[in-house]
Amino acid sequence: MPDPIAARVTPSDMANAIRALAMDAVEAAKSGHPGLPMGAADVATTLFAKFLKYDAADPAWPDRDRFVFSAGHGSMLLYSLLFLTGVKPVTLDELKRFRQLDSLTPGHPENFVTPGVETTTGPLGQGLATAVGMAIAERMLAAEFGDEIVDHRTYVLASDGDLMEGISHEAIGLAGHLRLNKLTVLWDDNGISIDGPLSLSDTTDQLKRFEACGWRAMRVDGHDPAAIARALRKAQASDRPTLIACKTVIGFGAPKKAGTSKAHGEPLGPEELAGAKAALGWTHAPFEIPDEILKAWRRVGKRGRNERKAWEERVAALAPDRRAELERRLKGDLPTGFADAIAGLKGRLAAEPATVATRKASEMALEAITAVTPELVLGSADLTPSNNTKTKGLTAISPGQYAGRYIHYGIREHGMAAAMNGIVLHGGLRPAGATFMVFTDYARPSMRLSALMGAPVVYVMTHDSIGLGEDGPTHQPVEHLAALRSMPNMRVFRPADAIETAEAWQLALERRDGPTTLSLTRQNLAPARRDGGAENRSAQGAYELSPADGEAAATIFASGSEVEIALAAQAQLKERGVPARVVSVPSLDLFLAQDESVRRAVVGTAPVRVAVEAAVRFGWDAVIGDEGSFVGMASFGASAPYKDLYRHFGITAEAVTEAVLRRHNRRG
Amino acid sequence: MPDPIAARVTPSDMANAIRALAMDAVEAAKSGHPGLPMGAADVATTLFAKFLKYDAADPAWPDRDRFVFSAGHGSMLLYSLLFLTGVKPVTLDELKRFRQLDSLTPGHPENFVTPGVETTTGPLGQGLATAVGMAIAERMLAAEFGDEIVDHRTYVLASDGDLMEGISHEAIGLAGHLRLNKLTVLWDDNGISIDGPLSLSDTTDQLKRFEACGWRAMRVDGHDPAAIARALRKAQASDRPTLIACKTVIGFGAPKKAGTSKAHGEPLGPEELAGAKAALGWTHAPFEIPDEILKAWRRVGKRGRNERKAWEERVAALAPDRRAELERRLKGDLPTGFADAIAGLKGRLAAEPATVATRKASEMALEAITAVTPELVLGSADLTPSNNTKTKGLTAISPGQYAGRYIHYGIREHGMAAAMNGIVLHGGLRPAGATFMVFTDYARPSMRLSALMGAPVVYVMTHDSIGLGEDGPTHQPVEHLAALRSMPNMRVFRPADAIETAEAWQLALERRDGPTTLSLTRQNLAPARRDGGAENRSAQGAYELSPADGEAAATIFASGSEVEIALAAQAQLKERGVPARVVSVPSLDLFLAQDESVRRAVVGTAPVRVAVEAAVRFGWDAVIGDEGSFVGMASFGASAPYKDLYRHFGITAEAVTEAVLRRHNRRG
Numbered sequence A, B: 001m002p003d004p005i006a007a008r009v010t011p012s013d014m015a016n017a018i019r020a021l022a023m024d025a026v027e028a029a030k031s032g033h034p035g036l037p038m039g040a041a042d043v044a045t046t047l048f049a050k051f052l053k054y055d056a057a058d059p060a061w062p063d064r065d066r067f068v069f070s071a072g073h074g075s076m077l078l079y080s081l082l083f084l085t086g087v088k089p090v091t092l093d094e095l096k097r098f099r100q101l102d103s104l105t106p107g108h109p110e111n112f113v114t115p116g117v118e119t120t121t122g123p124l125g126q127g128l129a130t131a132v133g134m135a136i137a138e139r140m141l142a143a144e145f146g147d148e149i150v151d152h153r154t155y156v157l158a159s160d161g162d163l164m165e166g167i168s169h170e171a172i173g174l175a176g177h178l179r180l181n182k183l184t185v186l187w188d189d190n191g192i193s194i195d196g197p198l199s200l201s202d203t204t205d206q207l208k209r210f211e212a213c214g215w216r217a218m219r220v221d222g223h224d225p226a227a228i229a230r231a232l233r234k235a236q237a238s239d240r241p242t243l244i245a246c247k248t249v250i251g252f253g254a255p256k257k258a259g260t261s262k263a264h265g266e267p268l269g270p271e272e273l274a275g276a277k278a279a280l281g282w283t284h285a286p287f288e289i290p291d292e293i294l295k296a297w298r299r300v301g302k303r304g305r306n307e308r309k310a311w312e313e314r315v316a317a318l319a320p321d322r323r324a325e326l327e328r329r330l331k332g333d334l335p336t337g338f339a340d341a342i343a344g345l346k347g348r349l350a351a352e353p354a355t356v357a358t359r360k361a362s363e364m365a366l367e368a369i370t371a372v373t374p375e376l377v378l379g380s381a382d383l384t385p386s387n388n389t390k391t392k393g394l395t396a397i398s399p400g401q402y403a404g405r406y407i408h409y410g411i412r413e414h415g416m417a418a419a420m421n422g423i424v425l426h427g428g429l430r431p432a433g434a435t436f437m438v439f440t441d442y443a444r445p446s447m448r449l450s451a452l453m454g455a456p457v458v459y460v461m462t463h464d465s466i467g468l469g470e471d472g473p474t475h476q477p478v479e480h481l482a483a484l485r486s487m488p489n490m491r492v493f494r495p496a497d498a499i500e501t502a503e504a505w506q507l508a509l510e511r512r513d514g515p516t517t518l519s520l521t522r523q524n525l526a527p528a529r530r531d532g533g534a535e536n537r538s539a540q541g542a543y544e545l546s547p548a549d550g551e552a553a554a555t556i557f558a559s560g561s562e563v564e565i566a567l568a569a570q571a572q573l574k575e576r577g578v579p580a581r582v583v584s585v586p587s588l589d590l591f592l593a594q595d596e597s598v599r600r601a602v603v604g605t606a607p608v609r610v611a612v613e614a615a616v617r618f619g620w621d622a623v624i625g626d627e628g629s630f631v632g633m634a635s636f637g638a639s640a641p642y643k644d645l646y647r648h649f650g651i652t653a654e655a656v657t658e659a660v661l662r663r664h665n666r667r668g
Helices: A011-029 A035-050 A072-085 A092-096 A126-145 A160-164 A166-177 A206-212 A225-237 A270-280 A291-301 A305-316 A320-331 A338-351 A358-370 A413-426 A437-453 A466-471 A480-485 A498-510 A560-575 A588-592 A596-603 A642-648 A653-667 B011-029 B035-050 B072-085 B092-096 B126-145 B160-164 B166-177 B206-212 B225-237 B270-280 B291-301 B305-316 B320-331 B338-351 B358-370 B413-426 B437-453 B466-471 B480-485 B498-510 B560-575 B588-592 B596-603 B642-648 B653-667
Strands: A066-069 A154-158 A183-189 A216-221 A242-247 A376-380 A406-408 A430-436 A458-462 A491-493 A516-519 A543-546 A554-558 A580-584 A608-616 A629-633 B066-069 B154-158 B183-189 B216-221 B242-247 B376-380 B406-408 B430-436 B458-462 B491-493 B516-519 B543-546 B554-558 B580-584 B608-616 B629-633
Touching (some): A011 A270, A126 A154, A126 A413, A126 A437, A160 B166, A166 A413, A183 A225, A206 A216, A216 A225, A338 A358, A338 A498, A358 A458, A376 A413, A413 A437, A437 A480, A458 A498, A466 A642, A491 A498, A560 A608, A629 A653, B011 B035, B011 B072, B072 B291, B160 B166, B206 B216, B305 B320, B413 B437, B466 B642, B480 B588, B491 B498, B491 B588, B588 B596
Parallel strands (some): A154 A183, A216 A242, A376 A406, A430 A458, A491 A516, A608 A629, B183 B242, B554 B608, B608 B629
16 A cells, blocks of 8 residues: 655644644634644554544444544544544534534534544543443454454543543553453653643553553654554554553644643644744644645545445345344344333233342343343443343353453443443444442443433443442432433433333333433332333333322322332322322433423322432422422431331331321311 | 560451451341451451551540551451450440441441441442542641651551552552552452452452552462561551552351352351351350450550550640640631631622632632631642632642642542542541532542531532533533532532622531532622621522512522523513512522521512523422423533523523513413
């Protein structure tokens, strides 16, 4: 293959084009981060011009190499690359609209905004940890479909901050353990953070640290294209994931600000900008890229075209059923048997109602689901026996061996969540991972990215209340339902029994535009539902589970484990001549998102409204209204057998009955 | 000093007492974790019997060594030690009530339940990261009060899980950087996690990893007391923090379960328990400790008594003002000048109202506060120039140099929060640390522990809405106010101007029983208040800021940056002849916790209620009620100049006015 970089255009020229665009765009926006693009331009140029399997005409081509821009604040580097290589809608005009409303060039890269952006980055550490999931997905799919269909690398550009965040430890530990040798991290090792020299806060020997975690590690001059290329070739030959520390100067070229934190997060200012362009020998007007340099970059953008076409031919040559399966998987469609599997399960559960914990019901659902969905990849952050996610017949992947559908993520909740984002963004697989509900706090930054990106990850969160008992308040979620329900585009289900659990799994996997958290009990629950029809009654978030015997004087709302308390209160009230109806609320957030007419119909017109949930009240006022009562938690939990705790905290049928009667009698 | 262990009683006997108690208590509770206490008993015995500066008669003595039990699930190890050494209320009966309601022996150690427990642990990694804060506090106080008053070590017992969690990276990076050489981590290196052998998920070379982070590291046989003692002596002589990997057998002694995950988290069962006791040569009845072994342990409990008394004498000999200052600091009382400093600031702000961002107003408050509170230790997770926490005259601590009042925590939000827990638990200092509001997600597990433990940490969270502008949705909190308000015992203030900011700081520092989050803007805000009296009007969470001109037809509730929008809407409504009042809600959670009479008085009786906040609605229904309207965010944000975003998302005075009129006209 001829050198894509034309003779007259040097790698420096190409890198300087990035630098100039970044300076100009930040200056135009009066906001942004010029330092990283200027410092890392040589690294990125080398990677794109010589290594990355990439076709700007089809930046989402499935077997492309992934380039994850973890240091998202330096977004102008990425946008410059997309424009220069010729990704279609990313025009020069879009670069001029950097950080403006509705532009394709937001402050941090958003994969749902800009073609060619693999994942949303910005919160530090996330890109790196997401890339680990992409690299896992690549190997797992290669194990399933063969190396001739799936064979690409994952590159990460990471900053000091990415490596300082805790999630980086979980990510590199997992990647090193699994020997993901097609993963390469290019660390923009510029020694500067916002507070000043990195030495103010950190003195870690990163190479040694990565080696300790099972990586190959090396250091190069990040402004020496030949050295960078040598290192990248070594990385390609490595039997382990590779860290390449690229020693760079932040704000490279800026006469006064280069090498200082002043280059990091604000426009250079006209004088410094002019000085930088002069130092770089860049004589062109703002946003002007000379033809020959643009042509050189456009050739880079076409480097992968033949590889893409060859891949398309290999896919076309697959046996029809394999090809159909691959295409289904890449599109993210569920298999045709999915709805039937759920319906069959619900029928069996209706015929033989089971008193089980919903974590166990989830396992039952997964037994049915995994049989028909080869794309579903389960896992747990080292709570497999408690989360009930490893169903019969699932084998785990292990170092060097990626045929399997289970991942032992280790005690890495945050890393697991980010890896799942990477798996689902990669395409071809659907990840679901588990830990205790209380540890959603550990995973929350990555769960937020699932929601922001619309990534349909499933979070299987068991032990979802004081019902976990003796482990005590550090392990008992009380505010986590509220915290997750308040997150835009996060759907939370807290099913009341095995049938609702099956329905929640169905809705979680049918969902394509965002994540779902399943909040599941440790303790056994009596069946609330006896109907096993095909209708998914949880689909609006709430429904009348048990009508009143006569005109309802009260409505009792409940979710999950408290539905049986609501039903018991209904029975107590009936004995006292107070007809009450029970509304099951498997998803409060989904219910609150329904049209007002739906909400009004389900809430009903009974004069007394009481909600019961073993969690804080926060959020329930929207259902129970001004005069409503709430039976739940107003503090952290405690350590004791769970039945003692329910009594201690007053979450009982008697308390619900009393709350209804208090309101009822006041009105009567 | 004579060997505290009597000749007839061997270290093994003493360790076996721990093992027996742990097995018996877990068996009695039918729940718990016997494996770790059995495995780590020799390590703990060596530490307590030969090294720990500890007096069971006064386990909270200020200059004691800290023993942080990071592997909280093995709590019976700690409870056994407390009972055996003679910490008063921790009787054998309490051990028999392990994991029962209201016992002193909850499932995981809680410092607010059990004397002798330094910090609540259980969520993995937290103890280790909290201990780093304790070790920082020790050095900072020594720099201030001298080594003769403050000179103790911090020991951590950590498990595999503690070292796998991401927070461990932030903690050991910070400790290694700061060269906290009086910090020693004893790692219970048993090679087992819940899913099975640790090798299922991790292959990290921990010694190399710690060395890369600036630690000394060594490995010993965790069942060889002499080897453990040699390692501890080396740690005491080290110029760096030290990791001692103690190779142990989980469930040591159990004939079938030892060395397997079956020993981890459930009772051994009668047969295995009997087998273990036989293997250990332990012939005593359940919960029976032979006299001579108990006596040997009680002597260990008295090892530090003379050191404590000598310390008390040194304190008594201090100059009266130094002694008074030390005692004030250890009690956690604020200085007498504190209230005056706040009042003076408010007076100045009332006289010269400033249009400033509340992050800037926070800096102004800190200028006044730091001058009178030497205990206040500020810091930032590498956002110092944005968070405005480093006021004039504050110097930062640095490796080997601990005289200072500022900490560059690095890009370690989670580690910062945990370290602040450690600093405040240590006593003598009050920590306040900063990052962007959106990154509370990264710190949340430690913030939850602040709330659970009632630790008065101050979280200074700036850039608190879409008002941060161009950085876009990854950096714009929308659900974080709701997520934090829903956390029990977390207080959240979102002040509207400089005076409310001063009031929020006053309430945050006057608070002694829990943490406070200050939610502060990036953007400038017009002054909402012109009154600078001594009364803290924010103290009930909400108050009428601007009365209606006439009988109120509507009440507009707002917090922070949206108060100026509410006031503008009030003016617009007045023009249309609709009298509206504005209620400022600097702390929604504090307001909702007031008595109903207070709430009713502030909410008032105006028929229309509208709330405006640049965040999700979640939580506001409790104020605005069934018929209320909310103007705020229903999705994630976007990247653009902030004024464009307010318009784009419809958070404007016009929108509030319209919402009021819609309701008003419907009623009228």
